[in-house]
Structure formats: C-alpha cells, structure tokens
Amino acid sequence: MKFTGRFTVSPESSVFSLVMLPLLGAALVMLAKAFLKGRMAAGMQFTAMLVGLFGPWLALLYTFPLVWSGLTVEGVIGNWSGVVGITFQFDGLAWLINALGYTVAGAAWIYSLGAGPRGPVFSSVFLIQTAALAATAMTADIFNLFVCLEVLGIASYVLVASSEKNGAFLASFSYLMVSASSMVFFLAGLFGLYRLTGSLSYSGISQALLALPDQGGGLAAISLSLIIAAVAMRVAMMPLYGWLPDAHALAPHAVSAVLSGVLIKTPLFALSRIMLIVPLGAAAAQLLGYAGAATAIVAVLVALSQKDAKRLLAYHSISQIGYVVCAWGAALDLGMDTMAGQHLMTAAFLHAFYHALFKGLLFLSIGTSTDRAGSRNVYTLRGAASTLRQSGERLPITLLSFIIAALAISAIPPLNGYASKIAITYSLKGSWQYWVLSAASIGTIASFIKLSRIFWPQPARIRLMATEEPSAVFMPSVATARHSGLPAQIVPGPMTDTSAVKRANLPVGISQAMLALACVASGLAAPWLYGFVLRLLDSAASLGFTSLNPGPALYTADNLLKTLYMVLAGFVLFRLAVSALGSRLLSLVRDRHRGFHGLFLSFAVGLSVLCVWLLLV
Amino acid sequence: MSGRARRILFLAQIALCVLLVAAVLIPVFLSSMPWPLSARDYLQANGLAESGASNLVSAIYLGYRAFDTLGETIVLLVAISGTIAIIAHGGAVLAQGYGLPSGTASEPARHLPPKTRTELLEVVTGKLGPVVLVFGVYVMMYGHLSPGGGFQGGVVIASGIVFLALGSRVDASNSLTSPENLVRIESAAFALLLLAASSGIISGSGFFGNPLAGAGLTPVAFIITLNAIIGLKVGAGLGFMCIAMLGRGK
Amino acid sequence: MLERILILLLFLIGFAGIVGMRNIIKKIFGLTIINSAVVLLFIVEGSRIGNSAPIIDAEIGLVVDPVPQALMLTAIVIGVCVTALALALAFRLYKAYGSFDIDEIHRQVHRES
Numbered sequence: 001m002k003f004t005g006r007f008t009v010s011p012e013s014s015v016f017s018l019v020m021l022p023l024l025g026a027a028l029v030m031l032a033k034a035f036l037k038g039r040m041a042a043g044m045q046f047t048a049m050l051v052g053l054f055g056p057w058l059a060l061l062y063t064f065p066l067v068w069s070g071l072t073v074e075g076v077i078g079n080w081s082g083v084v085g086i087t088f089q090f091d092g093l094a095w096l097i098n099a100l101g102y103t104v105a106g107a108a109w110i111y112s113l114g115a116g117p118r119g120p121v122f123s124s125v126f127l128i129q130t131a132a133l134a135a136t137a138m139t140a141d142i143f144n145l146f147v148c149l150e151v152l153g154i155a156s157y158v159l160v161a162s163s164e165k166n167g168a169f170l171a172s173f174s175y176l177m178v179s180a181s182s183m184v185f186f187l188a189g190l191f192g193l194y195r196l197t198g199s200l201s202y203s204g205i206s207q208a209l210l211a212l213p214d215q216g217g218g219l220a221a222i223s224l225s226l227i228i229a230a231v232a233m234r235v236a237m238m239p240l241y242g243w244l245p246d247a248h249a250l251a252p253h254a255v256s257a258v259l260s261g262v263l264i265k266t267p268l269f270a271l272s273r274i275m276l277i278v279p280l281g282a283a284a285a286q287l288l289g290y291a292g293a294a295t296a297i298v299a300v301l302v303a304l305s306q307k308d309a310k311r312l313l314a315y316h317s318i319s320q321i322g323y324v325v326c327a328w329g330a331a332l333d334l335g336m337d338t339m340a341g342q343h344l345m346t347a348a349f350l351h352a353f354y355h356a357l358f359k360g361l362l363f364l365s366i367g368t369s370t371d372r373a374g375s376r377n378v379y380t381l382r383g384a385a386s387t388l389r390q391s392g393e394r395l396p397i398t399l400l401s402f403i404i405a406a407l408a409i410s411a412i413p414p415l416n417g418y419a420s421k422i423a424i425t426y427s428l429k430g431s432w433q434y435w436v437l438s439a440a441s442i443g444t445i446a447s448f449i450k451l452s453r454i455f456w457p458q459p460a461r462i463r464l465m466a467t468e469e470p471s472a473v474f475m476p477s478v479a480t481a482r483h484s485g486l487p488a489q490i491v492p493g494p495m496t497d498t499s500a501v502k503r504a505n506l507p508v509g510i511s512q513a514m515l516a517l518a519c520v521a522s523g524l525a526a527p528w529l530y531g532f533v534l535r536l537l538d539s540a541a542s543l544g545f546t547s548l549n550p551g552p553a554l555y556t557a558d559n560l561l562k563t564l565y566m567v568l569a570g571f572v573l574f575r576l577a578v579s580a581l582g583s584r585l586l587s588l589v590r591d592r593h594r595g596f597h598g599l600f601l602s603f604a605v606g607l608s609v610l611c612v613w614l615l616l617v
Numbered sequence: 618m619s620g621r622a623r624r625i626l627f628l629a630q631i632a633l634c635v636l637l638v639a640a641v642l643i644p645v646f647l648s649s650m651p652w653p654l655s656a657r658d659y660l661q662a663n664g665l666a667e668s669g670a671s672n673l674v675s676a677i678y679l680g681y682r683a684f685d686t687l688g689e690t691i692v693l694l695v696a697i698s699g700t701i702a703i704i705a706h707g708g709a710v711l712a713q714g715y716g717l718p719s720g721t722a723s724e725p726a727r728h729l730p731p732k733t734r735t736e737l738l739e740v741v742t743g744k745l746g747p748v749v750l751v752f753g754v755y756v757m758m759y760g761h762l763s764p765g766g767g768f769q770g771g772v773v774i775a776s777g778i779v780f781l782a783l784g785s786r787v788d789a790s791n792s793l794t795s796p797e798n799l800v801r802i803e804s805a806a807f808a809l810l811l812l813a814a815s816s817g818i819i820s821g822s823g824f825f826g827n828p829l830a831g832a833g834l835t836p837v838a839f840i841i842t843l844n845a846i847i848g849l850k851v852g853a854g855l856g857f858m859c860i861a862m863l864g865r866g867k
Numbered sequence: 868m869l870e871r872i873l874i875l876l877l878f879l880i881g882f883a884g885i886v887g888m889r890n891i892i893k894k895i896f897g898l899t900i901i902n903s904a905v906v907l908l909f910i911v912e913g914s915r916i917g918n919s920a921p922i923i924d925a926e927i928g929l930v931v932d933p934v935p936q937a938l939m940l941t942a943i944v945i946g947v948c949v950t951a952l953a954l955a956l957a958f959r960l961y962k963a964y965g966s967f968d969i970d971e972i973h974r975q976v977h978r979e980s
Binding site: 693858 | 868872874879913915917920931934952
C-alpha cells in the first residue's frame, strides 16, 4: 500500500509546501526589506512569518489521513528518473518530525516577538532553518541530506552569532569549524558509497551494497562510519558534543530553544532512514545507542557542575539527547520490523518530542528570569521570582513555566517527561543501559534542584552579592527592575527601552504559557500519544497496529515508588554537590579546559572507534 | 605543567588526530574499485532526450537534481546576509531595523587607502566592466549547451559589478552598483526562483517539474529560465556582498 | 595512484592546519583545503571512465561521469559560503579581542564570563 511513481497532485504538493511555505515566507521578508519601508515592511514581515510558520500546519493536517492510514508519499522530485534524481519519502516519521519542528519554531518565534531578536535577517534565516528541518525530515537521497544539513548548519551559525555577545562569535566560529569540517568527512563517505554503488538514493545504495560481494567490505564500513560520525557531530552525542554548550548557551533564548529542541534531533531521525536499510546499519546503531547511554550520564554530571544557568541547560540537552539516542540505537539494532524495536523507537521519538517542549520552555523561562535579574550565575543569583514580579508580571507565568518544565525534565508524574522516561526505561529493563539512565535521572533531579535555587528568596544575601560583584547589573529594587528588563550586559542594543519591555511581556507570556500547557497536556494524554506515535511510526514497517496501544502502564506502584526513590536520591546528590568537598570536585569538572583542538581530537577518536567497530562486526 | 611539556602534549594530540584521520581515510581515498558506470551510461543514453540540455552537468544541476541547487542558493543567501550583518553592522542588522547598512558602521572603507585607487585601476575596470557583464550573461544563458550555467554566469556578473564599482569615482555610483538595487534584484530573483520551483505543482507536473510540459514547452526552456533566475540572484547577491565589503554599503 | 596519494596528503595538510594552527585565518585556510581535496578526489576519480567532457554531441566517445561534477558544483559553492561566513566571524573576533590567536581569544572569552 504505497504511493510510488506517479501520483495525483495533492499529496506531493502538500508535502512540499512544508518546505516551500517557510521559504516563501523568507522570500516575502526579503522583499519587504528591499521594497518597503517602516510599518508596511513590518506588517509584511509579520504576515510572512505567519505564512511560513503556521501555514504548514494546514499541510500537516491535510496529509495526516494519508500517513495515518499507513501510506507513504514517495517519489522522485520533479518526476525525473530515479537513477540520478532525488528521491523523497514522506511517512509517519517525517510527519512527526515536522509537527515537532513547527510546534517549537512557532512558540520560539512568538517569544522572539517580545524578547528579540527581531528584524528581517533574523526572520528570514529563522524561516530558512525551519524549511531545512522539513526538508531533512523527508529526504531519501544522501547528497540531498548533505545539502539539507549544510543549510541547517549555516542558518544556525548565523543565528548563534545573532546574539551579539563577543563570546557568541567564538561559539559560532567553533561550531562552524567543527561542523563544516565534519561535513567534508561526510562528503568523503559519500564518495566511498558512490564509488561502490553508483547511486545516491538510500534504496539504490542499499540494494547495490547487498549485491556486492562481502556487501562492500571495508570500504562500505568506513564510508558509512564517516557519514554517521558527521551526523553524530550535529546530534552532539558522547565524544562529539564539545561545540554545543557554548553555542546553545550564548545564542538568543528563542534560538536556543529551537537549537536544543529540534535541531539536534532532526538529523538523528533523518539518519535512521538510511541506517535501517543499509547493511551494517544495525551494528552502527548499537554502538551509537551505547554512546547515547554514556552521554546521558556524563553530560548530567558536567551539567551539575555548571554555574551559568543557560550552560547548565545546554548540558542537560546533551544528556537528554543521550536518552533519545540510547533508545533510538537499541530500536534500530532490534530492527523496526520487531515489536520491541517499534516500542523503543516510539519511546525515543516521544522523549525527543517532550524534550523539545520542556527544554524549549526551560530556555525561555530561564532566559526571561536571568535577563530580568541581570545575572546568570546559579550560585549567586537568588530571588529571581520576586524580580519577575517587580518587573510587572502579575501572573507568575515565567515562574510557573519553569516549575512545570523542571518537574517535567526530572520525570515527575503526571508531566510528559515522566511518561517518556518510563517508556524508555520500560523497554530497556534488564540491560545495563537501564541502570545508567536511572542514574542519569537522579543527576537530572539534583541539578534542577540546584537550578531552582535562583528563584528562592534570600534578600539578605542578594544585597551582599550586589556589593561583592560591582560588575553585575543586579539590584532588585523596583526602579531598576522596571527598566532592566533586558539589561545592557545581557542583550546589548536597542531593546533596553522601557516601553519595548512592557510590550514584550505579552508575547513572552503567551509563548511560555503555550509550551507549559503543551507539557501538561501531553503528560496527561501520554498513553494516547504513545499509541498515536506508535501507529504513525509503524507506517514505515507495517506491523499493523490497528487500535491505539497505550504503551507501558504509567502509574504502577513500582514506577511511582521508583520515582520517589529517585527524588530522594536526587536530594542527597544535591546536598553532596553543594557540600564543600562536592563543590570542589565539581569545579574541577567545570574548569577542565578543552581547547579548540580537543573538539577535533574527539571527532577523530569517535570516528576511528566507530570505524573499528564496523570493521570488526 | 611547564610550557614545554604542554607544547609537546599539544603536538602529540595533533599528531594523534591526523594519524587517526589518515588511517580512516586511506582506504577511501586510495581505493581502486572501478568507478560505477550506471549513472554515466544512463545519462549518456537518455540525458539529452529527457532534459533537452546537451551539457549533462547542467541537466543534472537544474534538472535531475534541481532541489539540491535550490538548497545551495539558500546557503548562499544565508551566507550573504549573515556575512553582511556580521561584518558591516556588527550584527545590529540582526537585532533590529530595516534597510541597509548605514554609513557610520561601514568600517571596511578605511581599509582601502585612497592610494590603491589608481587612475589605471579606474580606467581599466571601468572599461572592462560592461564587457565582463555581457560575458556573464552569455555564460548564464548558454549554460545548457556549453560549460557554464546560472551560478557561474552569476559569479561573472558579480565580478562585472565589482569592476563597475571600482571603476567609478569614489562617490559616484550608478544604479547597477547601488546596494539598494542589488538587494531588490536579489530578493525578487529569490521569490521568482521559488515560484518557478513550485509552479509545476499548479500545472500538475509536480514539484520542480516543468510547469508547461503539457503546453509544448520542453524541459530545456525551464532549465534556461532557472539559469537566468539563479544567475541574477547570485550576481546581485555576490555583487552586493563585495560592494558592502568595499565599504559602499550606504 | 600518485594523484590519489597527493590528494590524501593535501587533505591531511589541511586537516593538520585546522587542528594545529593557532591563527584562526589559517584554520579557515585549512577548511578550504580539505574541501578542495575532496572536490578534486571526486572530479579526478569520476573522470576515469571516459575521455570527453559531458556535453552531448553528434560524434562523441564515452563521456566522463557528469554526476560528481554536478555534485561538486554544489559542494564548492557551499564551501565558499561557509568560508565567507567564517571569515566574517574571524573579522568580528579580531575586532573584539585584537587577536587571531585562538588560545588568546579563548582566554579572553573565559575571563569575560
């Protein structure tokens, strides 16, 4: 039951409107900038953003019945011959990735209306990035994957640099050098595969490889590992994550939300398309799954040691992507035609999706709080809740958002993080990954207890800090708070205007409320969503789930008791971490200086380990 | 750790890095597997008939794999606007405002001392500029028959624009080298490119399909159109970037 | 064989430049070099199966593989774009910290935070 070759206009055009609408929006933004002035230009830009970010929902709604009934829209772009042309594949997975991307991008854009950055360059680049996400989700051609990843990359380098902090230029530069170099390795891998198979489409490559004696032998293994390592660099898993903390911590908050929420996951799921069908794909996925488990635990320890609030969140992104990669790798290892593989992949996607929601919310709420308070130091900043109140937030939306998101990431019922972590650990029960991921969850709880201290009221100590640190713009008096909505130190430039901040509160509040509601709602509807995702993902493998499978039971005594133990252990870990010995140990972890070359050394090591692994199996 | 020890450790890390990469890449780079013939044979037999372009590279570039080309022009677009925002404006363009870099921020102007503007340079580039432009248009329009194409033609056009800008007196600028016009051309060409790419959807020949296939238009006409649009876009974009870097982004 | 070895050496020189050079402009050169090495590899290897340019004519022998050429056209442009952006970032870093030395820039950024 698949659409192949020629098909009617509607499915294909609606699928491509997911890519074309944001691009059209970008073109409109540029036209507005070139031809119009003042209010007209601003109005047109606003319309273009609406078209580009919310128009695709119509296409998603339209294509939903197709993917729901298990059909795949596939073919060759432009109806050219498949020998040279670009094949694409729009199935349940692509639908889900698009839904994820447009949810987070929409919320982040609404936030950026209030807190910046604004302007035509930001808007067009943001739209282009979203379009590239949609294109990445459905490509089934390896060179097209390269182009999509490059578009994603170049857009994110510019967006990271757009926060205008000097550190952000360095972060953007390091990110650019590492990811552009790894893309050259990707090309080298592509060279190897093309030389072996003479084909660029995934299906052509896998068929040709299977027909070769020894399935391509060493060259196939090495080429595949070059490609996988380059994509893994984008995903920021275990040895390759060095670029991420700076880039995500120094980007504007709205951009951080999209980078952590969507940008590091899309390449991973796009990669699963090719890994599923090439020989050695399962073996590579197995190793990546192990690396994912290691990522989850290592990154959470580093996160616990951080003092910059946003950098702490960035390390948590790495840790959470470790969960996703762990489940994803195990799923691909088992194969998507097995029941267990389907369940694991569902758990991986759900965690990616929920993580996008709560991490986006965390970046936005922490960004708002630290901007208003004028400091990002977790150890010294206190009383952020009262600062928020003084800055004119009558409903404590930001505080509530933070609480919801922090509970979600710590996997407290009934929020969404609980459901997806239960789903992942349920499927992995009995393996060593299960214990590693549980330990990582304890670390997550501890570090969010630590982060939440910035909201605790301690007025006496604050004054002390303010005098101790004259450089920090930090005086929680009503007068300063009112105009220091976005202090010059944090966001230099034109947005320190009082009126701008007052207007700013509305979109900032709306976007946070949207994401917070989404976190709660998806937590409550978790069993239903599980069945939904399971069925959509199944369209690729056709196991035939007809009724909605609610997944593992959530609120069993076992699970709740385990959560309770983990929270207690988290408290203990938190106390240890802030004790004298603990903080000295953690500062060793934090201050460990890895130079620029360290990024490449870890890439080289990761690449060669993957190569050896694939050559040995 | 002493400075020397640190230096040795650093060098050892670099050496390890390069050795590991070399070990991985040797089998890929030095492989002597025979090159696959399937794509070449297919294209040599059917490429001209299917696309109408006798230059097979153009046939792939704007026919079979036009979607990649769209991605590539988008990368160029982002790179140009990002580069200009980062250099000329210190990023302020990203944060706010419409319109073009204002004069105050165009620091690079001072990096070009007046003495480098010799009479010779002005005369030669001013006279050569139009010739280069014409050549660029030729390369752009004949890309389906001979080596060349929209991108290559666009780059030649951009250098023609730079020649004209160098050739004109310091403050004189004509309408072709004025940044406003270049930005307009670029954004309009981008919009046109997207429209051309999606026009096939409306006429029923699919995304990036030849929109007038039913009305007797051969695919090569579509390729020529795309070549012209891409040439305009690339020429205007690169020209704008060069002129902004020359410090005329006013 | 010789040309493949030379291309590999070119790649390794570029890679060593990216990793080992402290000057960020030289790092960007390194990036350009490894990009060119891979482009050369594609073009050189893809041209082994024919002896005329891939422009169809009446009396023509076997043409070279046009696919790598078209792919590399895209890769070259992307490489140039990334280089331009990297140079712009380097320019800003130089303006902010007065140095192209990556370690020096790291040190100053570290001090700021």
